[in-house]
Amino acid sequence: MEKKKVQLNNKLVWPSEPYKPDTGMMPEFVGRESEMELIMAAWIAGKRTLPLSPVLVGEPGVGKNRIVYELARFTGRDIYLFQGHEDITAEDLACTVRFSDDKANMMEYVLSPLVCAMLNGGIFFLDEIGKIRPRALALLVSVLDERRYIDSTLLGERVYAQPGFRFIAATNTGEVSLLPEFIRSRVRPVIKIGYPPRVEIEEIISRQFKPRMDNLATLIEKFWALWDERIKDKIPPTPRDAIAVFSLASSISDFESRGGSEKLKSAIKADAFTLEAGDKPQAVSSKHLEKALRKLYD
Numbered sequence: 652m653e654k655k656k657v658q659l660n661n662k663l664v665w666p667s668e669p670y671k672p673d674t675g676m677m678p679e680f681v682g683r684e685s686e687m688e689l690i691m692a693a694w695i696a697g698k699r700t701l702p703l704s705p706v707l708v709g710e711p712g713v714g715k716n717r718i719v720y721e722l723a724r725f726t727g728r729d730i731y732l733f734q735g736h737e738d739i740t741a742e743d744l745a746c747t748v749r750f751s752d753d754k755a756n757m758m759e760y761v762l763s764p765l766v767c768a769m770l771n772g773g774i775f776f777l778d779e780i781g782k783i784r785p786r787a788l789a790l791l792v793s794v795l796d797e798r799r800y801i802d803s804t805l806l807g808e809r810v811y812a813q814p815g816f817r818f819i820a821a822t823n824t825g826e827v828s829l830l831p832e833f834i835r836s837r838v839r840p841v842i843k844i845g846y847p848p849r850v851e852i853e854e855i856i857s858r859q860f861k862p863r864m865d866n867l868a869t870l871i872e873k874f875w876a877l878w879d880e881r882i883k884d885k886i887p888p889t890p891r892d893a894i895a896v897f898s899l900a901s902s903i904s905d906f907e908s909r910g911g912s913e914k915l916k917s918a919i920k921a922d923a924f925t926l927e928a929g930d931k932p933q934a935v936s937s938k939h940l941e942k943a944l945r946k947l948y949d
């Protein structure tokens with residue numbers, strides 16, 4: 652689809668695009684009912700009540716992004732993502748300028764994902780909010796209270812949020828305490844996203860890998876034995892950990908079954924090794940699983 656400039660009062664500006672999650676590439680979603688329920692309750696708002704702006708707190712890979720993608724699907728809204736880091740400025744949150752491809756213009760404005768979510772009544776997801784410096788976060792203050800607007804110096808405009816606009820942020824566990832009080836008191840509730848219980852990890856793995864591995868029950872048992880033995884401090888696996896181990900085990904088996912190691916020695920262009928995974932079930936063994944876990948976590 653061709654991207655088009657949009658009119659914002661007297662200016663033609665480029666919008667940021669919403670993210671359309673490709674759920675076909677993701678494992679089927681499992682669990683997280685109570686967390687989703689709390690976010691939905693926080694977001695219900697009307698003429699006399701403002702929506703709350705929750706912040707998800709949890710270790711890397713537990714599923715914070717995934718929860719937000721599922722909520723966007725569930726509520727049928729567009730989702731606009733913004734990745735926080737130390738160099739974000741206040742203006743980055745509203746609008747940026749860039750050199751124009753169009754010879755008639757020197758520069759052009761690009762609206763941030765936040766401003767686009769506000770204008771289109773979408774969901775704005777501010778990831779890694781804990782990494783953004785307080786000076787930049789100050790611009791969010793008016794967005795997150797009853798004013799529901801953002802002032803952009805570059806645009807010279809005040810942009811008001813449409814009623815459908817909803818805000819959610821995420822941060823890793825240690826960083827939530829770094830948020831300045833003026834933001835901390837506006838992003839609520841703080842929702843802890845913990846490690847999923849074993850049954851849910853098993854469910855995620857089963858739904859994702861069952862069509863490819865017929866001995867999955869044995870492999871899952873082996874996975875727990877290896878995980879408990881290898882991972883010190885008994886930290887449970889995140890969905891990302893478990894998916895990575897089973898994916899790598901499957902790929903190692905695929906590579907071997909296609910004569911990968913032999914081919915590596917004699918690689919010639921005419922017989923190039925394809926990197927596309929096959930659809931057929933893989934003969935993944937405990938050895939493959941062990942190798943994958945060792946390569947990923949040793």
Ligand SMILES: Nc1ncnc2c1ncn2[C@@H]1O[C@H](COP(=O)(O)OP(=O)(O)OP(=O)(O)O)[C@@H](O)[C@H]1O
Nearest residue numbers: 677678679680681711712713714715716717890891
């Ligand atoms: N409940 C779930 N059901 C199915 N898959 C899940 C679930 N939670 C997470 N995943 C999968 O696990 C992977 C990691 O999840 P995600 O990227 O959402 O984690 P995160 O908490 O945002 O991590 P980070 O802090 O590094 O950004 C993704 O592939 C995601 O699809």
Ligand SMILES: [Mg+2]
Nearest residue numbers: 715716778821
């Ligand atoms: Mg994330």
